[in-house]
Amino acid sequence: MRRSSSNKNIEKKRNLFKQLFNTNNIKSVLRAFVTEYETPKIVAIHSWSIAITCRIVQILILLYTILYVLGYQKGYQQVDQSIISSVILKVKGIGTGYDEKPVTSIMDNADYIIPSQENSALFIMTNYIRTDQQRAKCTEGITVDGAKCLSNDNCMKDSDTIKRNGRWTGICRKSKNSSSIVDNSSSLSMGLCELEGWCPVENDLVRPEAIRDVLNFTIFIKNFIEFPKFNITRSNILRDATYSKYCIWNSLTDDLCPIFRVKNILEIVETDADERQKMLAYGGVIRIKIDWNCNLDRPLSECIPKYTLGRLDSRYRVEQFSFGFNFRFASHWKYYNKTYYQSYRTLTKAFGLRFIITVTGQAGKFNFLTLTLNIGSMIGVLGLATFICDMVALNCGQKGNVYRREKFQTVDLRKRIEQLRRSSENEKERENEKTDRFSEDDRQPLAKIYPFTILPKYKDDDV
Numbered sequence: 001m002r003r004s005s006s007n008k009n010i011e012k013k014r015n016l017f018k019q020l021f022n023t024n025n026i027k028s029v030l031r032a033f034v035t036e037y038e039t040p041k042i043v044a045i046h047s048w049s050i051a052i053t054c055r056i057v058q059i060l061i062l063l064y065t066i067l068y069v070l071g072y073q074k075g076y077q078q079v080d081q082s083i084i085s086s087v088i089l090k091v092k093g094i095g096t097g098y099d100e101k102p103v104t105s106i107m108d109n110a111d112y113i114i115p116s117q118e119n120s121a122l123f124i125m126t127n128y129i130r131t132d133q134q135r136a137k138c139t140e141g142i143t144v145d146g147a148k149c150l151s152n153d154n155c156m157k158d159s160d161t162i163k164r165n166g167r168w169t170g171i172c173r174k175s176k177n178s179s180s181i182v183d184n185s186s187s188l189s190m191g192l193c194e195l196e197g198w199c200p201v202e203n204d205l206v207r208p209e210a211i212r213d214v215l216n217f218t219i220f221i222k223n224f225i226e227f228p229k230f231n232i233t234r235s236n237i238l239r240d241a242t243y244s245k246y247c248i249w250n251s252l253t254d255d256l257c258p259i260f261r262v263k264n265i266l267e268i269v270e271t272d273a274d275e276r277q278k279m280l281a282y283g284g285v286i287r288i289k290i291d292w293n294c295n296l297d298r299p300l301s302e303c304i305p306k307y308t309l310g311r312l313d314s315r316y317r318v319e320q321f322s323f324g325f326n327f328r329f330a331s332h333w334k335y336y337n338k339t340y341y342q343s344y345r346t347l348t349k350a351f352g353l354r355f356i357i358t359v360t361g362q363a364g365k366f367n368f369l370t371l372t373l374n375i376g377s378m379i380g381v382l383g384l385a386t387f388i389c390d391m392v393a394l395n396c397g398q399k400g401n402v403y404r405r406e407k408f409q410t411v412d413l414r415k416r417i418e419q420l421r422r423s424s425e426n427e428k429e430r431e432n433e434k435t436d437r438f439s440e441d442d443r444q445p446l447a448k449i450y451p452f453t454i455l456p457k458y459k460d461d462d463v
């Protein structure tokens with residue numbers, strides 16, 4: 001039983017395969033391919049409201065493509081966004097710092113630029129806390145959690161060492177200075193835990209004044225760019241040497257000058273004078289964006305940079321947890337004290353302005369392929385108008401049903417097959433009738449007139 005059913009299945013599949021790959025079918029498909037041209041049937045609806053809707057949508061699409069895509073977005077240009085850039089920064093200006101008031105120290109760019117060279121960034125130290133230290137034992141900083149003590153028991157050696165300035169020895173020192181700390185609750189004189197490390201520890205409660213004259217410092221930005229697709233290189237030094245040497249950038253009058261004054265930058269990025277003072281005291285982060293937007297269909301001299309400035313860090317009034325920009329660094333030296341070399345260092349906590357320079361840009365040049373592609377997509381989008389109008393005509397309004405009936409043709413396959421069968425039968429009958437009417441004498445002249453006509457054959461008994 002099972003075997004016979006599987007045989008039937010195989011037979012069915014074979015028949016289906018034969019039907020699909022019937023040579024007659026393939027022939028007729030191939031014939032149709034070279035002899036038939038298909039074109040969609042178009043239904044014309046006489047309705048001014050639908051026609052106007054369609055025209056409005058088409059005009060909108062045309063306007064969008066011509067004005068926005070081709071005009072504003074320059075859809076006829078090939079675009080290169082892979083800009084290659086190099087930025088070199090140099091600061092000039094003499095400042096006055098206070099190590100310990102009233103002792104001042106004159107500083108030049110080698111002192112306040114840390115590090116001396118960075119990639120597309122710059123740090124100008126505007127304030128600092130400097131501590132000369134040596135390896136020794138001393139008391140912990142008063143601001144460190146758990147540093148205050150009453151006895152040695154309070155100075156646990158190994159617990160939470162993250163915020164300590166050295167390795168705690170486990171001793172509570174009640175030195176002259178620390179005995180002045182009074183615990184109000186117990187009225188006992190308190191000490192500070194002793195540490196082993198760099199002494200004395202930094203005291204960041206006493207913050208000196210910001211370096212004077214920072215606002216007059218100037219920053220020279222030297223920027224080279226390349227658009228590799230078009231092999232175009234440009235530099236931001238666009239005017240002659242005398243101009244570039246003495247100019248100061250101004251967004252309105254000197255927007256091509258590559259030298260910026262710190263004061264002008266601060267005034268642009270921060271309008272509040274008090275905030276500006278805080279930026280000098282505690283530091284801040286400023287971005288300078290150089291944007292190259294070049295239309296290479298126009299003269300190359302019009303390919304110029306545009307500078308935009310902004311503040312990146314949060315404002316002091318807003319930030320609660322950590323404000324400004326600072327970091328520590330140390331310079332080390334050794335001193336021979338007649339018996340051995342003693343290690344010393346100067347620890348600096350530097351506050352200052354960090355400038356981040358970003359370079360962006362794109363270049364565009366006429367390209368025929370891009371233009372044709374955009375026009376092609378516009379023609380494609382025009383089809384949207386027909387789609388929208390079809391939706392409106394067929395689904396909205398009272399005549400929707402009528403339009404739908406005219407637009408869509410429903411084919412009842414069985415009826416259609418029956419009709420075709422009947423019509424082919426009728427045709428056969430008519431042909432037979434014609435054949436009956438022909439005589440042998442009629443055949444000869446017809447054959448002369450229509451040499452390629454295939455005349456119906458007479459049966460012997462007809463003659």
Ligand SMILES: Nc1ncnc2c1ncn2[C@@H]1O[C@H](COP(=O)(O)OP(=O)(O)OP(=O)(O)O)[C@@H](O)[C@H]1O
Nearest residue numbers: 089090091092093217218219220221244245259260
């Ligand atoms: N931050 C700046 N402010 C004003 N002028 C500057 C600044 N940096 C450089 N310059 C001047 O711009 C010109 C070009 O600078 P560049 O660094 O290419 O030359 P330089 O001779 O190495 O500069 P310098 O030795 O003066 O630092 C020089 O005249 C230089 O003095």
